[in-house]
Amino acid sequence: MQIELLHIGNTHKGFIEEGINEYFNRLKHYVKFEMTYIQALKNTQKLNIEQQKKKEEELLLKSIDGKSAIILLDENGKEYSSPNFAKFIQNKMNQGQNITFIIGGPYGFTEELKTKYPKIALSKMTFSHQMVRLFFVEQIYRALTILKGENYHH
Numbered sequence: 306m307q308i309e310l311l312h313i314g315n316t317h318k319g320f321i322e323e324g325i326n327e328y329f330n331r332l333k334h335y336v337k338f339e340m341t342y343i344q345a346l347k348n349t350q351k352l353n354i355e356q357q358k359k360k361e362e363e364l365l366l367k368s369i370d371g372k373s374a375i376i377l378l379d380e381n382g383k384e385y386s387s388p389n390f391a392k393f394i395q396n397k398m399n400q401g402q403n404i405t406f407i408i409g410g411p412y413g414f415t416e417e418l419k420t421k422y423p424k425i426a427l428s429k430m431t432f433s434h435q436m437v438r439l440f441f442v443e444q445i446y447r448a449l450t451i452l453k454g455e456n457y458h459h
Contacts (some may be wrong), residue, residue, distance in 0.1 A: 377409065
């Protein structure tokens, strides 16, 4: 099984990058994990929000393989406890599916993408896209330690 985190924009804060790298390295012991970065759009001042989301959608769709289960990270998605998120991942593993989780751009996803793919939320709160990457990589790690019965999650 492979888990991919596909995201728009780079991580600019060193402390966030350090945290992401820590969990990225830990994940290697459990599953094939990849983070795929799509360059943020440039010169967006001439685009309205919907045009920007549509251009980002085009970039995202070019980057998915069509074989993985696609899950959008969206503030209006389904919320899971950590143990239930672990069960969600286990179900995908049992089905032999790879998973691609997608973090959209600054304005989120188009309505078309939101209706096409399931969505999960980390919280009802809004976080920066950079922080979401760190929090979500940690949650994937936590889920896998739960599945292995390890002590990371108490």
